[in-house]
Amino acid sequence: MRLSRRTRLAGVALVAAASLTLAACGGDSGDDSSSSDQVITVDGSEPQNPLVPSSTNETGGGNVIDELYAGLVAYKADGSTVNEVADSIESEDNKTWTVKLKDWEFSDGSKVTADSFVKAWSYGAFIDNAQLNAYFYYPIAGTNDEGNSETPELSGLKVVDEKTFTITLKQAEADFPARLGYSAFFPLPDAAFGSDGKVTKEFGENPITNGPYKMDGEGAWEHDTQIRLVPNEKYDGERKPENGGLTFKFYTDLDAAYTDVQAGNLDVLKTVPDSALTTFESDENVQPVSEPGSVFQSFTIPQSMPGFGSDEEGKLRRQAISLAINREEITDKIFNGTRTPAKDFSSPLMPGFNEDIEGSEVLSFDPEKAKQLWAQADEIKKFNGKFQIGYNGDGGHQAWVDAVSNQLKNNLGIQASGKSYPTFDELRKDVTDRTIKIAFRTGWQPDYPSIYNYLAPVYGTGAGSNDGDYSNKQFDDLINQAAGAQDEDERYKLYSDAQAVLMQDLPAIPTWYTNIAAASAKGVNNVEFNWQNLPEYHKLTK
Missing domain, CATH: 3.90.76.10 (Dipeptide-binding Protein; Domain 1)
Structure with missing residues (x-):
């Protein structure tokens, strides 16, 4: 948005009024039986x-x-x-x-x-x-x-x-x-x-x-089990709880979580497991939610990974990997259309989104070109290793990781496979400690609704979420210019220019955007998903 010389931020909309409101049909919000003292489990x-x-x-x-x-x-x-x-x-x-x-x-x-x-x-x-x-x-x-x-x-x-x-x-x-x-x-x-x-x-x-x-007193955080929250009576803001509290239940198996929703033992599940994607919308035991989403998915290849550095060999291999992936096939067959193949490094729901970034053809499926680029990289130095993608087994990622690995094997003739970590916490520990030596799944749930948020914290030199340790001065300069741009159109152009640099370097391989495919238990009301692909937790009742 354009701000005048003297700016007052007082309820100013960051996104245009025409942008999507991700409201889902989660029951009759006018149901008199809804009770504000009920604790909601998520x-x-x-x-x-x-x-x-x-x-x-x-x-x-x-x-x-x-x-x-x-x-x-x-x-x-x-x-x-x-x-x-x-x-x-x-x-x-x-x-x-x-x-x-x-x-x-x-x-x-x-x-x-x-x-x-x-x-x-x-x-x-x-x-x-x-x-x-x-x-x-x-x-x-x-x-x-x-x-x-x-x-x-x-x-x-x-x-x-x-x-x-x-x-x-x-x-x-x-x-x-x-x-x-x-x-x-x-x-x-x-x-x-x-x-x-x-x-x-x-x-x-x-x-x-x-x-x-x-927090619901001492012991509210039961490690590896749940965290219990209750309404804060001192709060006087825009998000007053309409329920009696929230309990975040920790699952290592999304199928088990979905079974709990069907049985009424879990009120809201924000991500339906792969096994239920073809049936959840017609499942009479749940209330389905299916809407456009804002979460970007990828897998990151660390700059330190042999053969995949910032030199010419590394760029050729990264581009070959990307071109060898049939995103359309995976989003259709594995995700039943609940994912959309990526066109950039952000989300189509963000203001200034551009699906025609210079160099974005590297995100298309072209196995012949992939083989050519891989062969060119082999001329520089022969690759004799195995390409692995680390993922958390508690997040429902095995199917797509196996599919990507099979495509890399078939289209590049290399050894490729997934490596499962039992929990997200264990994967993130290795990523944060930089003890992981293979590629690993990554994604971005936006912190605030701006393309800048998808780019600067993730790919800026030294940024806290720059898990692959990518560094490119041209990218950093463009992002810095975009942050200082006073004109909206100029800012959006600079975002596109910065992404063009990423298309060349591919610090992460964009895969798809995650649409909202969620479910709530029968009797849960006011289920509304927001711009982060998350429920409006404070509105939930039952």
């Missing part, structure tokens, strides 16, 4: 880390954190932005922003102040704290290219008074406020910090929060 996965916003960049923890905390702004189901903790966010030049807060409390009754935000963000950016979301602070003055600050206090943040603080950016960025609903920008109470200035392990296990829900 599927989830064991968080990789303690529940601290700046150290959580995966969905297992992220989906829980989004219900526990409230940021300066919040996102509605269609991706439009409304002020939440912020009373106003203003700027004369789109570079220095003044934030004024509403009266707000944490779940323990302590005040949410300007210092609650400044201290939390400074903690997230301080390099000694090694927070996974540090890259999101990159636009703020005082950070380096990875979003890290060399000092505990971030120079671009200043507390003016108890309810006012300023944010000074490195350059003018008109859409910066729209990012402030992402979890990296949530506040923390003083009780989060120990005497050494670091967030304590105890806080991460049972955090004090300011969002629509809070």
